[in-house]
Amino acid sequence: MGIGGRLKSWIGDQRVEQLRDRLAELAEQSTEHHLRLAVTGLSQSGKTVFITSLVHHLLHAHRSGSLPFFDVAAGGRIIGSRDLSAQSSNPFPLQQALTGLGQEPPHWPASTRQLSEVRLAIRYRRPPGLRRVLGESATLYLDIIDYPGEWLLDLPMLELGFEQWCENQRRLFEREPRLSVASSWLARVREVDWHASADPALLQELSESFAKLLQVLRSDPYALSLLQPGRCLLPGELVQLFPLVLPTWPAGEIPDGSFLALLKARYERYREQVVRPFYLQHFSRFDRQLVLVDCLKTLNRGEACFTDMQRALNGILQSFNYGRNGFLRRLFKPRIDRVLFASTKADHVTxxxxxxLDRFLELMIQDAQRDMGFEGIETRCMAIASLRSTQAAEAQVDGQTLSCLRGWRKDSDEEVALFPGEVPTELPSADDWTQERFRFIDFAPRRLPQHELQPSHHIRLDQLLEYMTGDQFR
Amino acid sequence: MSEPDKFRKPVWLDPKQLDTSRPVMPPESQAREFPLQQVREALDDGETADADHAPARKRRGGWRRLFGISLGAVLVSGVGIELYRLLDWSFTTHPLLGGGVSLMLLLLALSGGVQLWRSVKGLRQLSQIERIEADARALLQHQGQGGAGALLRELQRHYRDTPEQQRLDETIRLLDSAYNDSEIVRYLSHHALSDQDARARRCVQRYAVESGVLVALSPWASFDMLLVGWRNLRMLREVASIYGVAPGASVQWVLLKRVLHNLAFAGFSEMAIDAGSAALGSSLTATLSARAGQGLGAGLFTARTGLQAQRLCRPLPLEQVDQSLIKSVAKGIVERLGQSKPAE
Structure with a gap:
């Protein structure tokens, strides 16, 4: 007689069964795991659409077959997924975004103003193997946050004092197009005596004009990315903070109550009370990072836009990498062990x-990628589209077949067919950034159905999932 | 435009004149509109694949070949003359006997012809598979688009008029227009062949466990070799037919040769796996008798043979070595032996 039989004879069959169930439950609880996915990207890089689409596909992964390269879904091992976002104090507006994308005509979600959280529980069957001993099925909790991309721009400020920040900004404002756009504001700033006692009205005026200046730099035709403080860019949030872009830093002691002292205090307060809590609460505990980059925007706009976005991205990723006091670094290195750089809107090119597109993205993030490689972090570049808005088509032009795109324009909503040009694999020379060469227009989304998702609704979302989370399901 | 060749300009087109009847996979036509650079790359790949191939072909020495030919000629002429004399003798003895003998000879020729045709077909299919696999390997390294059309056509030709055809066609239909060449190969490998993989795996496992148990229980040591050889040959046939290769004696023979060759020159990864399975085997066999240990060894050998055969017969490269199969074979043998113990 085996041990099981003996136990049963001692304490009764039912008890043993109960005990066994309880033990299995305990084992399962101890093996469920959490994965925090950092979705990093500047504003308008497609974070919200990405999260919406990802969650939508995952929620239907148990039967839709829309993720053929995501092993656990393709192998039919997903039992079901549940959206647990409602537990959070500010849940991600999934339904709202899905309704927008599912109605006729569909529209892109509005740009994000608030931080929101998604939590997804994915229940899956374990593959055959040793871990099956721990239980037939397991649960993975996937946490993602969505936030305005502008907030991210402030992260590099964490390691800069006011004087250093102003120095950085001064260097930025020495270059075109900033120099010419900001000329009147710069002249105004240079007139002020910074050691004099603070004049609230002047301060207000300068802050407002600086916020306006940032808006101008952000919009077409400049479309710059590295605009700090990031919260100045969001409507309704007037941050009374601006850098002192002076040819020379005002010498001497900083008198109490002077302009300089006030600005400095504001900078410290902004950094400590706005940026740091955001970082500590949401950005210091990630396992995997996804960096979304809109490369096509830079190709349309020119070299200045490219270098500015490059600088912004590298700055942000550096602040993940090497935090002051080592604490950011300590948190970064052991936790984020895999980074994926994704160029979004891959459906906007043939x-x-x-x-x-992958190669071009590598150009943009090569510094950050090298640093991560040095830290021993796995990185990869991938062209994705969270929601495919165009259709591949062919046309006969001058006797040869040309593959092109067919879709609806975002601004005028008319149907167009277009070959948008080739993506260069090295940085084009200054004369090459022309309308003649790149014409990557924005497309309106195609309808995303509530059910019956297809692989043709996205591009490489499944491979992204496999790369970011695949090892968790083994 | 100072340099008109460097890039292709964006073009606006009339949506109504588009050809969207074929939205997916217009591979060959797309290939042609790539800039020169890409085209050359694809050619490079093809060349390297061929270069890899060339040394594999064996070149026999002239004397050896002459010996083979002359031996064949002598045998054929000898048999031919003997047959002729047989016919002649039977007809002179009695016309009925002559009729009977000629009928038998006719049957022999017919069945021999069918056999020959089958084995030639099988060999052709095997070399076709080899070619497809080489192409697929080249494509896996290739990041561009539009090179997979030829591969798809070859695959479809290979599976024409087989039960797997429908599944393959369905998978090809579902291919996304955005996939590049390596993604297409991976997609097909995952989704079109998964059924066959599972069947081949089951088949290999069954034969491996069977031969392991047979060896462990066989009372005569000299039978073991025969047993293992017999089970292995049967398994090779079955694996080949699962992947759509017409099974015949010549296919079996060629497969066996290649499998043994591969096993003999196994790479490091397989050595590591074997070491792992050996360790596993020793921990398991510590509780078993020496004969059971022999059985386990035979079973593992059969499993490795089966995996090699699967790799050779599969038209697309196998992504990873299936380690769990070897483990489950070992476990299966031990379990079966455990069950059979009370019967002994």
Whole structure:
């Protein structure tokens, strides 16, 4: 007689069964795990659409077959997923975004103003193997946050004092197009005596004009990215803070109550009370990072836009990498062990350009990628589209077949067909950034159905999932 | 435009004139509109694949070949003359006997012809598979688009008029227009062949466990070799037919040769796996008798043979070595032996 039989004879069959169930439950609880996915991206890089689409596909992964390269879904091992966002104090507006994308005509979600959280519980069957001993099925909790991309711009400020920040900004404002756009504001700032006692009205005026200046720099035709403080860019949030862009830093002691002292105090307060809590609460505990980059925007706009976005991204990722006091670094290195750089809107170029898009993205993030490689972190570039808004088509032009895109324009909502140009694999020379060469227009989304999702609703979302989370399901 | 060749300009088109009847996979036509650079790359790949191939072909020495030919000629002429004399003798003895003998000879020729045709077909299919796999390997390294059309056509030709055809066609239909070449190969490998993989795996496992148990229980040591050989040959046939290769004696023979060759020159990864399975085996066999240990060894050998055969017969490269199969074979043998113990 085995041990099981003996136990049963001692304490009765039912008890043993109960005990066994309880033990299995305990084992399961101890093995469920959490994965925090950092979705990083500047504003308008497609974070909200990405999260919406990802969650939508995952919620239907148990039967839709829309993720053929996501092993656990393709192998039919997902039992079901549940959206637990409602537990959070500010849940991600999934339904709202899905309704917008599912109605006729569909529209993109509005740009994000608030931080919101998604929590997804994915229940899956374990593959055959040793871990099956721990239980037939397990649960993975996937946490993602959505936030305005502008907030991210402030992260590099964490390691800069006011004087250093102003120095950085001064260097930025020495270059075009900032120099010419900001000329009147710069002249105004240079007139002020910073050692004099603070004049609230002047301060207010300068802050407001600086916020306006940032808005101008952000919009077309400049479309710059590295605009600090990021919260100045959001409507309704007037941060009374601006850098002192002076040819020379005002010498001497800083008298109490002077302009300089006030600005400095405001900078410290902004950094400590706004940026740091955001960082500590939401950005210091990630396992995997996804960096979304809109490369096409830079190709349309020119070299200044490219270098500015490059600088912004590298700055942000550096602040993940090497935090002051080592604490950011300590938190970063052991936790984020895999980073994926994704160029979004891959559906806005023809499919044969996806590889070039990867290469172009590598150009943009090469510094950050090198640093991460040095830290021993796995990185990869991928061209994705969270929601495919165009259709591949072919046309006969001058006797040869040309693959092109067919979709609806975002601004005028008319149907167009377009070959948008080739994505370069190295940085084009200054004369090459022309309308003649790149014409990546924005498309309106195609309808995303509530059910019956297809692989054709996205591009490489499944491979992204496999890369970011695949090892968790083994 | 100072340099008109460097890039292709964006073009606006009339949506109504588009050809969207074929939205997915217009591979060959897309390939042609790539800039020169890409085209050259694809050619490079093809060349390297061929270059890899060339040394594999064996070149026999002239004397050896002459010996083979002359031996064949002598045998054929000898048999031919003997047959002729047989016919002649039977007809002179009695016309009925002559009729009977000629009928038998006719049957022999017919069945021999069918056999020959089958084995030639099988060999052709095997070399086709080899070619497809080489292409697929080249494509896996290739990041561009539009090179997979030829591969798809070859695959479809290979599976024409087989039960797997429908599944393959369905998978090809579902291919996304955005996939690049390596993604297409991976997608097909995952989704079109998963059924066959599972069947081949079951088949290999069954034969491996069977031969392991047979060896462990066989009372005569000299039978073991025969047993293992017999089960292995049967398994090779079955694996080949699962992947759509017409099974015949020549296919079996060629497969066996290649499998043994691969096993003999196994790479480091497989050595590691074997070491792992050996360790596993020793911990398991510590509780078993020496004969059971032999059985386990035979079973593992059969499993490795089966995996090699699967790799050779599969038209697309196998992504990873299936380690769990070897483990489950070992477990299966031990379990079966445990069950059979009370019967002994």
């Amino acid at each position: 499919a044969n350009q996806h590889h070039n």
